[in-house]
Amino acid sequence: xxxxxxxxxxxxxxxxxxxxxxxxxxxxxxxxxxxxxxxxxxxxxxxxxxxxxxxxxxxxxxxxxxxxxxxxxxxxxxxxxxxxxxxxxxxxxxxxxxxxxxxxxxxxxxxxxxxxxxxxxxxxxxxxxxxxxxxxxxxxxxxxxxxxxxxxxxxxxxxxxxxxxxxxxxxxxxxxxxxxxxxxxxxxxxxxxxxxxxxxxxxxxxxxxxxxxxxxxxxxxxxxxxxxxxxxxxxxxxxxxxxxxxxxxxxxxxxxxxxxxxxxxxxxxxxxxxxxxxxxxxxxxxxxxxxxxxxxxxxxxxxxxxxxxxxxxxxxxxxxxxxxxxxxxxxxxxxxxxxxxxxxxxxxxxxxxx
Amino acid sequence: xxxxxxxxxxxxxxxxxxxxxxxxxxxxxxxxxxxxxxxxxxxxxxxxxxxxxxxxxxxxxxxxxxxxxxxxxxxxxxxxxxxxxxxxxxxxxxxxxxxxxxxxxxxxxxxxxxxxxxxxxxxxxxxxxxxxxxxxxxxxxxxxxxxxxxxxxxxxxxxxxxxxxxxxxxxxxxxxxxxxxxxxxxxxxxxxxxxxxxxxxxxxxxxxxxxxxxxxxxxxxxxxxxxxxxxxxxxxxxxxxxxxxxxxxxxxxxxxxxxxxxxxxxxxxxxxxxxxxxxxxxxxxxxxxxxxxxxxxxxxxxxxxxxxxxxxxxxxxxxxxxxxxxxxx
Numbered sequence: 188x189x190x191x192x193x194x195x196x197x198x199x200x201x202x203x204x205x206x207x208x209x210x211x212x213x214x215x216x217x218x219x220x221x222x223x224x225x226x227x228x229x230x231x232x233x234x235x236x237x238x239x240x241x242x243x244x245x246x247x248x249x250x251x252x253x254x255x256x257x258x259x260x261x262x263x264x265x266x267x268x269x270x271x272x273x274x275x276x277x278x279x280x281x282x283x284x285x286x287x288x289x290x291x292x293x294x295x296x297x298x299x300x301x302x303x304x305x306x307x308x309x310x311x312x313x314x315x316x317x318x319x320x321x322x323x324x325x326x327x328x329x330x331x332x333x334x335x336x337x338x339x340x341x342x343x344x345x346x347x348x349x350x351x352x353x354x355x356x357x358x359x360x361x362x363x364x365x366x367x368x369x370x371x372x373x374x375x376x377x378x379x380x381x382x383x384x385x386x387x388x389x390x391x392x393x394x395x396x397x398x399x400x401x402x403x404x405x406x407x408x409x410x411x412x413x414x415x416x417x418x419x420x421x422x423x424x425x426x427x428x429x430x431x432x433x434x435x436x437x438x439x440x441x442x443x444x445x446x447x448x449x450x451x452x453x454x455x456x457x458x459x460x461x462x463x464x465x466x467x468x469x470x471x472x473x474x475x476x477x478x479x480x481x482x483x484x485x486x487x488x489x490x491x492x493x494x495x496x497x498x499x500x501x502x503x504x505x506x507x508x509x510x511x512x513x514x515x516x517x518x519x520x521x522x523x524x525x526x527x528x529x530x531x532x533x534x535x536x537x538x539x540x541x
Numbered sequence: 542x543x544x545x546x547x548x549x550x551x552x553x554x555x556x557x558x559x560x561x562x563x564x565x566x567x568x569x570x571x572x573x574x575x576x577x578x579x580x581x582x583x584x585x586x587x588x589x590x591x592x593x594x595x596x597x598x599x600x601x602x603x604x605x606x607x608x609x610x611x612x613x614x615x616x617x618x619x620x621x622x623x624x625x626x627x628x629x630x631x632x633x634x635x636x637x638x639x640x641x642x643x644x645x646x647x648x649x650x651x652x653x654x655x656x657x658x659x660x661x662x663x664x665x666x667x668x669x670x671x672x673x674x675x676x677x678x679x680x681x682x683x684x685x686x687x688x689x690x691x692x693x694x695x696x697x698x699x700x701x702x703x704x705x706x707x708x709x710x711x712x713x714x715x716x717x718x719x720x721x722x723x724x725x726x727x728x729x730x731x732x733x734x735x736x737x738x739x740x741x742x743x744x745x746x747x748x749x750x751x752x753x754x755x756x757x758x759x760x761x762x763x764x765x766x767x768x769x770x771x772x773x774x775x776x777x778x779x780x781x782x783x784x785x786x787x788x789x790x791x792x793x794x795x796x797x798x799x800x801x802x803x804x805x806x807x808x809x810x811x812x813x814x815x816x817x818x819x820x821x822x823x824x825x826x827x828x829x830x831x832x833x834x835x836x837x838x839x840x841x842x843x844x845x846x847x848x849x850x851x852x853x854x855x856x857x858x859x860x861x862x863x864x865x866x867x868x869x870x
């Protein structure tokens with residue numbers, strides 16, 4: 188089915204052999220108009236700036252980041268739902284950037300997407316059967332819609348007789364399962380999952396995550412899993428990429444990245460996320476970042492994280508750190524990743540002692 | 542609970558009349574909140590956690606029927622005259638919401654909006670109120686508060702707007718602050734900053750804080766006590782440590798088991814979906830989804846909270862000692 192990724196901590200843990208997806212130097216700029224007094228000026232949002240990664244066959248790459256980090260844009264550029272400004276996206280050996288749309292449509296059989304909002308991503312006037320067999324219509328494949336719908340619904344843990352119902356008759360979790368059934372219809376090799384469980388309550392979310400994992404092992408699917416919830420990403424991913432302001436700050440095997448984060452941003456992000464354990468919450472060290480994420484219209488020079496970084500030096504403003512393996516196990520884009528080990532800051536005094 | 546009880550709910554009920562009949566959103570909630578503590582009210586969507594407090598504040602549409610009792614240091618809010626509600630709202634009980642942008646007026650400067658809030662409840666000259674507004678912006682951690690006071694809401698980021706909302710909420714030294722999902726719309730690094738501000742208010746001003754959230758991590762970080770809501774009632778209540786380490790109610794346990802853990806074990810979802818509150822099931826509302834449910838769970842009045850182990854729980858089987866109490870998860 189798939190090549191098992193090397194468990195060693197060398198570069199090979201990041202670069203897979205015969206990957207299903209290779210993204211190189213992906214750039215996406217959006218033109219925006221903003222007014223300066225009475226003048227209207229054209230400006231550029233640098234949503235994604237020079238992002239490269241690979242997804243191994245049958246594996247999951249998790250992409251995490253805060254709003255504005257560019258993680259959703261990356262997912263959409265890969266499918267060419269929006270056109271990348273520059274860069275290369277090689278899917279299963281074929282370059283997608285610049286491919287004629289007609290040819291692209293055929294390839295989309297192998298590459299599907301599940302969206303965040305299960306309420307907005309289903310047409311309220313079409314039955315579930317219509318929704319999940321629409322991919323066959325688009326691809327002009329003749330199938331027995333009823334049998335196919337029943338089969339797909341069963342695959343995602345719904346009853347075959349749900350096919351005649353309409354989306355409003357389903358809960359959020361069930362709708363997301365319908366969205367997954369639709370993505371699975373054409374038997375894809377890879378699915379981009381864009382915040383697939385963020386809109387769901389935790390008790391429902393767990394069922395959808397289990398389903399995604401089961402489908403992956405049954406069907407050998409590869410996933411690009413985009414989310415802001417780090418604990419969910421850790422649970423489902425083999426590799427994790429951390430994005431900030433359109434760039435990957437750190438990419439590595441999930442366990443390594445979570446237990447020994449190298450980039451100050453990853454460290455801050457992990458320490459900012461509240462864990463559902465009051466004892467851990469009271470005792471662990473915490474880095475409280477100041478301020479907000481800067482605007483991607485005018486990102487900071489050098490390292491994009493430097494304006495909020497607790498260990499930034501002069502060089503960080505002048506020279507952009509490359510995303511390379513600095514002999515620390517996996518690639519990280521920080522000048523000081525090897526100088527400053529994990530836990531760069533003194534523990535914050537506990538203020539919530541009972 | 543150590544301090545004096547400031548906010549007290551007793552058999553609090555909210556129902557909405559609809560074409561199909563009454564929707565019983567809140568079905569008898571009891572809760573005491575003391576000065577200087579943060580009580581986390583957790584539950585999934587539709588559990589009634591927000592509606593309870595919106596109802597208490599008189600912020601629901603007329604179709605809402607509110608019964609039971611909600612008192613702030615002895616002042617009854619249920620059925621109170623609009624004039625009394627106006628004196629309580631923003632003065633004795635303040636509330637902040639998930640979306641700070643829709644709670645701020647886009648055409649007025651931030652400072653003036655806080656001044657308006659102060660002068661609605663206190664007789665204070667405008668310039669003194671402005672000084673107080675700037676001081677409040679400083680308290681909630683807004684840099685250069687005197688300049689920022691002269692700016693408009695659109696010039697503030699999401700996190701800064703939520704800080705402004707907190708500044709407005711504490712402008713009149715309220716006894717109770719109700720924070721309804723205050724960090725849900727914010728990024729995690731900004732969420733951490735806002736939680737820090739709330740903790741500082743609790744510590745320095747001794748305000749009683751009700752934190753409504755669906756995020757168990759947020760509760761674990763800042764709450765002293767926790768009330769878990771399900772289908773418009775309290776399922777379980779206890780100190781934050783006891784709720785996380787020794788949860789008794791099968792729903793609370795189910796919530797904990799459905800969270801991803803560090804060990805990467807397979808998650809255990811809760812089967813089924815919450816009940817339709819138009820026609821909630823008899824007995825325990827969680828029974829249809831509960832693996833421990835037996836016949837007695839499905840009849841009679843919904844169970845009330847009673848002490849089982851370290852927590853109060855609304856599970857009849859736990860109360861009859863029929864559930865193995867799992868401790869130290």
